[in-house]
Amino acid sequence: MNIQVIGELGYAAGMGSEAVEPRWLQADELETWKTLQLAMALLTTALGEQLQRDSGLSFLEYYVLAGLSDQPEHTMRLSSLAILTNSELSRLSHLIRRLEDRGLVRREPDPNDGRFTNAILTPDGHAELVKAAPGHVELVRKLVFDPLTGTERRALQKAMSKLLPGLLGDC
Amino acid sequence: MNIQVIGELGYAAGMGSEAVEPRWLQADELETWKTLQLAMALLTTALGEQLQRDSGLSFLEYYVLAGLSDQPEHTMRLSSLAILTNSELSRLSHLIRRLEDRGLVRREPDPNDGRFTNAILTPDGHAELVKAAPGHVELVRKLVFDPLTGTERRALQKAMSKLLPGLLGDC
DNA sequence: GAGGATGACTTGAAACTTCAAGTAAGACGA
DNA sequence: TCGTCTTACTTGAAGTTTCAAGTCATCCTC
Numbered sequence: 127m128n129i130q131v132i133g134e135l136g137y138a139a140g141m142g143s144e145a146v147e148p149r150w151l152q153a154d155e156l157e158t159w160k161t162l163q164l165a166m167a168l169l170t171t172a173l174g175e176q177l178q179r180d181s182g183l184s185f186l187e188y189y190v191l192a193g194l195s196d197q198p199e200h201t202m203r204l205s206s207l208a209i210l211t212n213s214e215l216s217r218l219s220h221l222i223r224r225l226e227d228r229g230l231v232r233r234e235p236d237p238n239d240g241r242f243t244n245a246i247l248t249p250d251g252h253a254e255l256v257k258a259a260p261g262h263v264e265l266v267r268k269l270v271f272d273p274l275t276g277t278e279r280r281a282l283q284k285a286m287s288k289l290l291p292g293l294l295g296d297c
Numbered sequence: 298m299n300i301q302v303i304g305e306l307g308y309a310a311g312m313g314s315e316a317v318e319p320r321w322l323q324a325d326e327l328e329t330w331k332t333l334q335l336a337m338a339l340l341t342t343a344l345g346e347q348l349q350r351d352s353g354l355s356f357l358e359y360y361v362l363a364g365l366s367d368q369p370e371h372t373m374r375l376s377s378l379a380i381l382t383n384s385e386l387s388r389l390s391h392l393i394r395r396l397e398d399r400g401l402v403r404r405e406p407d408p409n410d411g412r413f414t415n416a417i418l419t420p421d422g423h424a425e426l427v428k429a430a431p432g433h434v435e436l437v438r439k440l441v442f443d444p445l446t447g448t449e450r451r452a453l454q455k456a457m458s459k460l461l462p463g464l465l466g467d468c
Numbered sequence: 469g470a471g472g473a474t475g476a477c478t479t480g481a482a483a484c485t486t487c488a489a490g491t492a493a494g495a496c497g498a
Numbered sequence: 499t500c501g502t503c504t505t506a507c508t509t510g511a512a513g514t515t516t517c518a519a520g521t522c523a524t525c526c527t528c
Contacts (some may be wrong), residue, residue: 148432151442155450157454162441165461168461197409204476212338213518216477216479217515219477222478223309224513239524241475241524242475259319263322264320267320268463269460270329270333272463282333284335284449285452286453288444288449289340290332291444293343355484374506376505376506388485389507391486391509392484412504412505413506414506
């Protein structure tokens, strides 16, 4: 099975007669997009599977615990955590409840402003994170950094950085 | 809110005393990883939202229709489609059923070998794809290609290509 | 300082994905 | 040619995410 073969229709030129003909992708751009998309999808899957298998955490759960562990008091508002993890508040609220049920996190209203809710990493949650981290980091290194030279790594970072303003929009 | 701030614990050095100290990420690697991860997450979200909003298709649904449209007879085995779209067979089977219910795809056993099932794009499905494609491609162009110079685009492609062997593993 | 607006969640239901079996067709060995 | 094995799905239930309201605290205006 040739895994490189990804549908061109939907990306390349010649799809029909639109009122305003869009700027279709050129062959080399299409190639780049296929590569980028495939690598992103495979990377996400691989990291998620490793975490789930070895630590019983989804990628988002790991990311939430890691985000909390990095804050003073191991505490963060749900709304900040939602931005940090690029997930909707509703999704996060459900997820925090499940982490709470597992004893990895607890919830408290902000004492200074009752509209906010803080999520707080418990000692158990921190312990789980510490157990999960080495395997996760090892895989990131193996999949992302080991294959690249220093120059390539810097070029990758530069290119991705230039996408961020457009992706962040007017935030 | 500083959206750049992503937890370092879980990635950077100094997490404790493991039996075998893992190869933690260096500061510059960590920076690259944060950038890459953030950009990937935002890009996926942005493209998915545009498709859902403007065409009522999830990213995977679009990808499935595009994959089919690219095949002779607009037909592909579910197992091939699963590899192409990097999704599990079970997920795909459910998704194809829903697309079937919406009349965008139909299912047929392979006439030559009854173990295989073919998914076939219907005229309605093709029409939906043709309607969805311009907006999607426009956004890919705007978010990925407009911000990059030709040199940067080629560097990005090169770096991502070098990750693929590791990501594909022993396939 | 009452009354409505705003922001930050929370909740329940619907949609979707994952997990664990189950089914069925063809290959293969005895 | 019979039984077993493998492959390619399919299915139902459990778990997760999304969607559409709902709640509640604070702010803002008159």
